[in-house]
Amino acid sequence: MIKNLIFDFGDIFINLDKPATARELEKLGITDFTPEMVEKNQAYEKGLMNTEDFVDFYYTKFPNTTKEGLIEAWNAILLDFPTHRLEFIKQLAKDKKYHLLLLSNTNDLHISWIQQNWGMELYTEFVACFEQFYLSHEMNLRKPDATIYEFVVRENDLKPSETLFIDDTKENTDSAENLGIHVWNLIPGEEDVIDLFTLKKSLF
Structure with missing residues (x-):
């Protein structure tokens, strides 16, 4: 019982709108998650990276984006x-x-x-x-x-x-x-x- x-x-x-984050990131020129990006995503999900370092990782990798745009794309999944x-x-x-x-x-x-x-x-x-x-x-x-x-x-x-x-x-x-x-x-x-x-x- x-x-x-x-x-x-x-x-x-x-x-959730699960494809939303990938869709929004694509608008920022991020078209694929590399193994390194997947690793960082999982580390962030485990609390092994803080938010500032996580956003900085993507911003450093894609300097034509904005930190605000990255955060909005990341949260686009939530309905x-x-x-x-x-x-x-x-x-x-x-x-x-x-x-x-x-x-x-x-x-x-x-x-x-x-x-x-x-x-x-x-x-x-x-x-x-x-x-x-x-x-x-x-x-x-x-x-x-x-x-x-x-x-x-x-x-x-x-x-x-x-x-x-x-x-x-x-x-x-x-x-x-x-x-x-x-x-x-x-x-x-x-x-x-x-x-x-x-x-x-x-x-x-």
């Missing part, structure tokens, strides 16, 4: 937060039937944008729904590395067989499933987290 629910953030609660999803997680938190955790690959620029765009009152209200609110850049870990799931399970004394992880990226759910955690690889645009207990009723 499921006792613990671990949610991803992007495309589970907040809507709206539908109210019905906030109400869903608030009700779950109120019911106290499950341990609720959030586990997100993210970075300081994205979280800062969300805090500004939503306002701190709404952001704080959302965070308060979860017993733990894990962000990759604060943990120095990222999905799909097994170590991030092992950390969450260990730190919260969770049994994988009693835990469901919900994420829109198959690579991430596959990694969690390999550790015995139940998973839902949610398909954005076709499924919605608010239908959890209908679509995954066999687990409850």
Whole structure:
């Protein structure tokens, strides 16, 4: 029986336009991510680079851009937060039937944008729904590395067989499933987290 629910953030609660950053960077003349750029992106997501160094890396590499333009392109992926999803997680938190955790690959620029765009009152209200609110850049870990799931399970004394992880990226759910955690690889645009207990009723 499921006792613990671990949610991803992007495309589970907040809507994303995943191609948007590449599309906006292309307008700035950045047409491809080299292996070095991918490495820097992942390091930033793990909090191993600060925002200033991260933006400086791209600006040095592409001096015809502006730092403001780079930041806007980086944040272009972030869209709206539908109210019905906030109400869903608030009700779950109120019911106290499950341990609720959030586990997100993210970075300081994205979280800062969300805090500004939503306002701190709404952001704080959302965070308060979860017993733990894990962000990759604060943990120095990222999905799909097994170590991030092992950390969450260990730190919260969770049994994988009693835990469901919900994420829109198959690579991430596959990694969690390999550790015995139940998973839902949610398909954005076709499924919605608010239908959890209908679509995954066999687990409850």
